[in-house]
Amino acid sequence: MKSGCENKRSTKKRSVELPIINKSGKDRNEIGVSTTSRWRAAALIGVNLLIVLHIIQWLVMGRTLSPIEPSESMYTLQQGVVNAGFIFFVLAILATLIFGRYVCGWGCHIIALQDLCAWILKKMGLTPRPFRSRILVYVPLAVALYMFVWPTVNRYLVKPAGEPLIPQFTNHLITTEFWSTFPPIAVAIPFLFVCGFMTVYFLGSKGFCTYACPYGGFFSLADKVAPGRIRVTDACNQCGHCTATCTSNVLVHAEVAKYGMVVDTGCMKCMDCVSVCPNDALYFGFGKPAAAVTKSVKKTASLSWPEEIAAALIFVTSFMAVWDVYQLVPMLMALGIAMVTTFVVIRSYRLLTSSDLSFYRYSLRSGGTIKTAGIVFLGFAALWTGLNIHSGWVRYHERAGALAFQSLQIPDELALARSNPDPWLSSSDRENIAEGKDHFTKAVNAGLFTNVDAMPKLAWFEYLSGNPEKAADHLAAAADRQSGQGRALSLYYRGAILNRLGRYEEAIASLDKALAERPDLAAAREEKGESMWQLGRRQEAVTEWGDAVQNNPRLVLANSFLSGAAASMGRQDLASDYRNRADQYVPPDARFHFMLGLRLQRAGMNDLAKENFQRAIKLDPSIQTRWVLSGGDR
Numbered sequence: 001m002k003s004g005c006e007n008k009r010s011t012k013k014r015s016v017e018l019p020i021i022n023k024s025g026k027d028r029n030e031i032g033v034s035t036t037s038r039w040r041a042a043a044l045i046g047v048n049l050l051i052v053l054h055i056i057q058w059l060v061m062g063r064t065l066s067p068i069e070p071s072e073s074m075y076t077l078q079q080g081v082v083n084a085g086f087i088f089f090v091l092a093i094l095a096t097l098i099f100g101r102y103v104c105g106w107g108c109h110i111i112a113l114q115d116l117c118a119w120i121l122k123k124m125g126l127t128p129r130p131f132r133s134r135i136l137v138y139v140p141l142a143v144a145l146y147m148f149v150w151p152t153v154n155r156y157l158v159k160p161a162g163e164p165l166i167p168q169f170t171n172h173l174i175t176t177e178f179w180s181t182f183p184p185i186a187v188a189i190p191f192l193f194v195c196g197f198m199t200v201y202f203l204g205s206k207g208f209c210t211y212a213c214p215y216g217g218f219f220s221l222a223d224k225v226a227p228g229r230i231r232v233t234d235a236c237n238q239c240g241h242c243t244a245t246c247t248s249n250v251l252v253h254a255e256v257a258k259y260g261m262v263v264d265t266g267c268m269k270c271m272d273c274v275s276v277c278p279n280d281a282l283y284f285g286f287g288k289p290a291a292a293v294t295k296s297v298k299k300t301a302s303l304s305w306p307e308e309i310a311a312a313l314i315f316v317t318s319f320m321a322v323w324d325v326y327q328l329v330p331m332l333m334a335l336g337i338a339m340v341t342t343f344v345v346i347r348s349y350r351l352l353t354s355s356d357l358s359f360y361r362y363s364l365r366s367g368g369t370i371k372t373a374g375i376v377f378l379g380f381a382a383l384w385t386g387l388n389i390h391s392g393w394v395r396y397h398e399r400a401g402a403l404a405f406q407s408l409q410i411p412d413e414l415a416l417a418r419s420n421p422d423p424w425l426s427s428s429d430r431e432n433i434a435e436g437k438d439h440f441t442k443a444v445n446a447g448l449f450t451n452v453d454a455m456p457k458l459a460w461f462e463y464l465s466g467n468p469e470k471a472a473d474h475l476a477a478a479a480d481r482q483s484g485q486g487r488a489l490s491l492y493y494r495g496a497i498l499n500r501l502g503r504y505e506e507a508i509a510s511l512d513k514a515l516a517e518r519p520d521l522a523a524a525r526e527e528k529g530e531s532m533w534q535l536g537r538r539q540e541a542v543t544e545w546g547d548a549v550q551n552n553p554r555l556v557l558a559n560s561f562l563s564g565a566a567a568s569m570g571r572q573d574l575a576s577d578y579r580n581r582a583d584q585y586v587p588p589d590a591r592f593h594f595m596l597g598l599r600l601q602r603a604g605m606n607d608l609a610k611e612n613f614q615r616a617i618k619l620d621p622s623i624q625t626r627w628v629l630s631g632g633d634r
Contacts, residue, residue: 031276032241032278033276034271034272034276035275036271036272040271041115044106044108044112044115045112047107047109048112051109054067054068062176063174063175064178065173066085066173066174067083067084067085067175067178068088070092070215071332072084072089072181073085073090074148074151075172075181077148077152078155080166080169081170081172082169082171082172083172083173083175084173087173092219093218093219096222097225098228100223100226100228100229101216101219101222101223101265101267101268102228102268102269103219104216105269105270106268106270110195110209111206111268113195113197114196114200114205114209115205117196117197118200118247121200126360126361127360128200128203128204128207129204130203130205130207130210130302131202131204132249132301132302132303133301133302133303133308133311134301134308136308136311136315136342139335139339140209140212140213140214140220141217141220141221144214144217146214148218155167187328187330187333190333191330191336194333194337195208195212195332195336198340199211199212199339202344203339203343204249206247206249206266206268209248209268210249210266211339212332212336213332214332219265220265221265223265223267223290224265224289224290226289226290227286227287227288228284228285228286229262229263229284229290230256230261230262230267230269230273230274230284231260231261231262231282231287232256232261232281232283233281235279236279236281236282237279237281238253238257240253241276241277241278242273242274242276242282245272245273245275245276246267247270248264250267251264251299252273255297256281258296259293261288262290263290263297264290307346310346311342314341315338315339318337318338318341318388319334319335319338320395321395322337322338322391322392322395323395325395325398326394326449326450327398327453327454328449329391340384341388344381344385345381345385347359348378351364351370351374351377355367355368357374359377362377364377394443394447394448397439398439398440398443398454400435401435401440401457401458402454402457404432404433405436405457408433409428410429411591411595414592416493416497416500417594417595418500418598418602419468419500422464422466424591433461433465434465440458440461441458444458450477450481452478452486453486455474455477455481456474456475456486456489456490456493458474459475459490459493459494468497468500472498472501475490475493475497476490476510478490479513483517484517487517488514488515488517489514489521491513491524492511492514492521492523492524492527495510495524495527495528496527498510499530504531507527508531508532511525511527511528511531512528515528522551522555525544525547525548526555529541529542529545530599530602530603532544533561533565533603534602534603538565541565542562545558545561545562545565546562553581555585556586559579559582560579560582560599560600560605560608560612561599561603561605563576564603567605567607567608568605579608589619590615591623593612593613594613594616594623597609597611597613600612
């Protein structure tokens with residue numbers, strides 16, 4: 001006999017909750033696959049294909065449209081160079097002011113890399129989780145102001161009187177040097193790996209956009225006033241599918257419930273949230289911008305405030321340590337490296353101080369015991385941080401050496417006038433030479449890579465220290481690793497030093513290579529002419545000096561050489577003409593006249609040399625003492 005309770009229970013109507021089927025035929029509780037993501041992937045693949053075709057076109061034709069890269073805008077602001085990158089950046093910001101951050105989500109090659117990394121990780125069963133910092137989120141805007149606003153401010157602060165605040169604009173839409181502003185391939189590949197993959201693995205999807213991209217700093221500001229936003233209808237039931245699908249780490253369900261739209265400027269209008277909404281409650285529409293509402297939805301921060309401050313210090317230290325180290329690491333790559341460093345250092349601290357900690361599906365520490373995955377993580381953190389510290393040490397010495405180099409007061413022309421520049425060095429020059437040489441030597445010896453910018457500076461310090469042979473060797477090594485103007489200058493200085501050593505044939509070979517890179521490098525032609533003169537190839541020397549003054553009649557040294565050569569051949573009328581031409585452009589500077597005298601003296605043009613020595617002494621009587629110390633007429 002059944003109890004009353006059982007009878008009561010048995011009289012209840014039984015009901016089975018039937019699943020509500022959406023358009024795709026799937027359970028509403030199951031998050032659908034975004035159909036928009038395929039179109040966006042196709043658009044991003046198309047962007048990368050266009051980049052490849054752009055490069056191929058340049059390689060085949062030798063000239064092409066200048067890079068369509070926002071960073072090129074820096075040259076417009078600094079130098080007035082109007083290029084395709086500047087035009088694209090302006091149009092992208094204007095579009096963002098209307099439609100929001102569509103350009104980021106649908107047209108950025110770095111976004112494509114980040115999405116690819118997130119897709120690969122999900123295929124491996126690892127879903128990137130966002131790292132949320134309240135301070136570091138302002139890094140993109142700070143860097144954007146430095147890149148695009150500071151040049152104008154700095155020009156206003158230091159510009160000479162009469163110089164315009166805005167530089168004169170010039171057309172550079174077509175270029176033959178497409179890759180000149182980009183890092184070499186050996187740097188570009190790790191750059192893409194760090195900024196496209198590592199930032200996603202450690203910081204979550206769009207990690208680079210959130211914490212490093214300076215262009216995103218401006219796009220975020222423009223997005224605040226954009227009327228185009230993701231909006232919601234009354235059909236929303238707060239299922240959360242939108243937030244679960246969003247790869248921009250936006251709390252979509254919370255924001256649309258609170259404001260009727262997405263107000264987070266991190267929203268890149270990928271449209272995934274709209275695509276997966278089971279009630280078709282989300283849509284893109286125009287109306288009140290995000291700046292018109294007071295924000296109250298807060299994201300849960302990943303760090304406490306003491307950790308935030310520590311993270312900011314770690315970030316700045318790491319960034320300064322790696323930025324431009326070896327003259328290789330560009331700013332954007334340094335930002336990505338610094339963010340990864342910040343994450344692994346903070347995570348390592350937590351691993352060492354907490355009882356339990358996990359990363360993705362891996363348990364790093366459990367019950368106070370560090371697990372195998374934790375040991376691996378600490379090992380990676382130690383290696384990564386160690387490389388940062390080493391880079392910082394090298395960068396410090398590179399920077400200190402560069403400052404010492406900039407502080408040198410002796411003009412290059414005077415230092416190169418004879419093989420022994422010591423009598424012309426001031427006490428401050430000697431201190432800077434010793435310090436700079438020490439710093440650069442430490443940086444070169446300890447560096448993992450060769451700094452092709454530091455090596456010529458070290459060579460100059462060696463030359464000023466009385467080691468011209470060593471200086472020539474350093475310049476040869478630097479030229480082997482350089483291209484373009486940098487290679488031309490290294491080869492020129494090497495040729496000039498070899499001339500002072502009396503190695504004229506080697507000097508000509510080096511100067512010819514310099515002129516192959518820079519046919520307009522007049523100083524190299526002057527040196528080459530001197531080499532030929534010393535070898536007895538006097539007619540060839542005259543031809544070389546003549547070519548130099550034909551391209552630039554204001555060359556005092558070349559005109560002086562031609563005057564001395566004409567006098568030695570008995571052509572006094574021609575010698576007088578070249579001498580008068582030189583006198584038109586010679587500066588009233590004692591040291592310049594003395595340098596001119598030394599160069600002419602080396603070439604055996606003694607009468608003209610003595611005239612310049614006398615002019616130098618007349619302008620500065622104390623210079624006679626240095627003349628004696630430097631060997632006088634010898």
